[in-house]
Amino acid sequence: MDNFLWWRDGVIYQIYPRSFADSNGDGLGDLDGIISHLDYLEDLGIDAIWLSPIYPTPDKDFGYDVSNYVDVDARFGTLEDFDRLVAETHQRGIRIILDLVLNHTSDQHPWFLESRSSRDNPKRDWYIWKDNPNNWQASFGGKAWEFDPGTGQFYLHLFTKEQPDVNWRNPEVRKAQLGVFRFWLERGVDGFRLDVFNAYFKDPDLADNPPKFGLRGFDRQRHIHDIDQPEMMPFLNEMRTLLDSYPERYVVGETYFATPQKTVSYCGPDKLHAAFSFDFTTFNSALAEAFQLYKWSPLWIMKQFILREQTFNAAGIWPTTVMSNHDLPRAASRYARGENDSQPFLAMALLLTLRGTPFLYFGEEIGMRDIHLRHSEILDPPGRKYWPIYTGRDGCRSPMQWDDSAFAGFSTVKPWLPVHPDYKWRNVATEQTDLNSLFNFTKKLLALRKENPALRRGDFIPLKTRGSMLAFLRRTHEQTVLVAMNFNNQSVNYNLPDGKWHILLSSAQSSPGSLAPFEIQISIRQ
Numbered sequence: 111m112d113n114f115l116w117w118r119d120g121v122i123y124q125i126y127p128r129s130f131a132d133s134n135g136d137g138l139g140d141l142d143g144i145i146s147h148l149d150y151l152e153d154l155g156i157d158a159i160w161l162s163p164i165y166p167t168p169d170k171d172f173g174y175d176v177s178n179y180v181d182v183d184a185r186f187g188t189l190e191d192f193d194r195l196v197a198e199t200h201q202r203g204i205r206i207i208l209d210l211v212l213n214h215t216s217d218q219h220p221w222f223l224e225s226r227s228s229r230d231n232p233k234r235d236w237y238i239w240k241d242n243p244n245n246w247q248a249s250f251g252g253k254a255w256e257f258d259p260g261t262g263q264f265y266l267h268l269f270t271k272e273q274p275d276v277n278w279r280n281p282e283v284r285k286a287q288l289g290v291f292r293f294w295l296e297r298g299v300d301g302f303r304l305d306v307f308n309a310y311f312k313d314p315d316l317a318d319n320p321p322k323f324g325l326r327g328f329d330r331q332r333h334i335h336d337i338d339q340p341e342m343m344p345f346l347n348e349m350r351t352l353l354d355s356y357p358e359r360y361v362v363g364e365t366y367f368a369t370p371q372k373t374v375s376y377c378g379p380d381k382l383h384a385a386f387s388f389d390f391t392t393f394n395s396a397l398a399e400a401f402q403l404y405k406w407s408p409l410w411i412m413k414q415f416i417l418r419e420q421t422f423n424a425a426g427i428w429p430t431t432v433m434s435n436h437d438l439p440r441a442a443s444r445y446a447r448g449e450n451d452s453q454p455f456l457a458m459a460l461l462l463t464l465r466g467t468p469f470l471y472f473g474e475e476i477g478m479r480d481i482h483l484r485h486s487e488i489l490d491p492p493g494r495k496y497w498p499i500y501t502g503r504d505g506c507r508s509p510m511q512w513d514d515s516a517f518a519g520f521s522t523v524k525p526w527l528p529v530h531p532d533y534k535w536r537n538v539a540t541e542q543t544d545l546n547s548l549f550n551f552t553k554k555l556l557a558l559r560k561e562n563p564a565l566r567r568g569d570f571i572p573l574k575t576r577g578s579m580l581a582f583l584r585r586t587h588e589q590t591v592l593v594a595m596n597f598n599n600q601s602v603n604y605n606l607p608d609g610k611w612h613i614l615l616s617s618a619q620s621s622p623g624s625l626a627p628f629e630i631q632i633s634i635r636q
């Protein structure tokens with residue numbers, strides 16, 4: 111494969127470690143559990159894994175509150191287990207990316223324990239302390255400032271009060287955080303996903319945010335002073351220089367409420383390689399959000415994608431595609447009625463054929479659905495806070511469904527979150543034996559991407575189609591591939607672009623130029 115660059119041409123599979131596989135029978139996934147399924151991932155055909163946080167954590171935000179950046183939580187394993195995981199992953203030609211949560215620590219991190227111990231502690235300025243709070247809101251609800259009775263000041267937290275924001279303006283903090291990158295690079299990791307990186311720097315005067323219309327307190331402000339500060343850029347340069355001193359490393363940023371223009375401005379040869387754009391997972395109004403109305407129609411998808419192409423292409427930045435992750439209802443739950451997989455097939459086809467690096471969320475390949483929890487079962491902090499308006503993110507974090515044995519083969523004991531009741535028939539083992547399953551479709555599509563450069567790197571050319579259809583070309587000098595999809599339960603005929611077309615993959619075996627209900631057809635010009 112000429113010029114195959116893993117993070118641009120490959121597919122990145124997100125593992126939420128506590129829900130992937132439990133090897134030691136404590137109901138929580140772990141590193142050994144991941145190791146035991148690396149053959150599965152190799153066979154599926156992905157190129158890299160991204161692990162959500164594996165560091166020691168008091169679990170106030172399920173790992174996104176880190177109490178030690180340079181260790182592994184004992185419930186997941188040890189640093190030696192991690193080294194084994196890296197070696198085993200690399201042996202299979204798979205890369206490994208870690209999630210770095212550097213905007214905030216846990217309030218149990220030794221840095222914060224020191225910082226809050228007295229006003230003149232040398233680490234006092236490692237966090238953001240103030241006598242009088244400004245108007246900033248925490249995105250998980252309530253004010254962004256918590257009073258510390260011990261020292262009589264307020265500290266800033268953009269998420270839960272157990273996640274104090276570090277002070278990135280302090281040079282010692284920057285040095286320490288770069289040390290975290292170095293620590294994991296030296297252990298052989300291939301890259302990082304940076305949690306809410308564009309929130310690292312805050313306005314130096316901590317000025318109030320101006321108001322705007324919105325439902326929750328957090329949405330009733332324009333976030334111009336708490337995120338997206340210009341000081342981010344020199345840090346990105348510094349960090350990239352460090353990464354580039356190792357071969358083929360990668361860093362992708364999780365943009366936090368950034369416009370597409372802002373998002374691309376953080377990427378480039380001396381900044382991030384990529385930053386997420388959540389084109390298919392956001393609502394287009396506060397009202398739509400209140401009613402959880404996700405848009406999903408060929409016209410809308412095309413519009414979103416063309417808009418994204420305009421921004422990313424113009425800036426020469428390679429895009430990423432995300433349909434599901436650990437913060438959102440799964441795409442299969444957003445778009446499908448019940449257990450019907452027509453829409454999840456379409457979502458998977460888009461994820462793997464649009465221009466950009468696909469991020470595949472564990473279980474997406476078998477069409478896993480969100481679990482429903484009673485109020486008393488909810489664990490996620492914003493879910494507990496906003497129930498019943500918002501029920502939180504536990505739904506998409508339920509255990510991986512490996513087979514039809516007790517607890518879906520995830521664990522031998524009751525897992526930390528319930529297994530989805532459909533696991534008896536929706537599981538890896540069952541779908542592997544069904545040639546028409548979403549699993550096998552995904553696997554074939556992943557193989558097709560490997561074989562056809564146009565699907566990985568080709569230009570994107572939208573085609574004009576009827577309402578229920580969506581079609582586009584992916585084109586390189588050598589190849590032209592046509593992707594055609596029918597979003598409706600009626601068959602449709604369409605005009606093929608000039609040339610002779612050979613079908614590479616179809617979900618319903620129609621001939622070129624016609625599509626059965628919900629069919630996806632991928633053809634190559636001969």
Ligand code: NOJ
Nearest residue numbers: 171174211269305306437
């Ligand atoms: C974004 C992460 O994806 C989310 O899971 C987490 O709660 C917040 N950042 C805070 O770290």
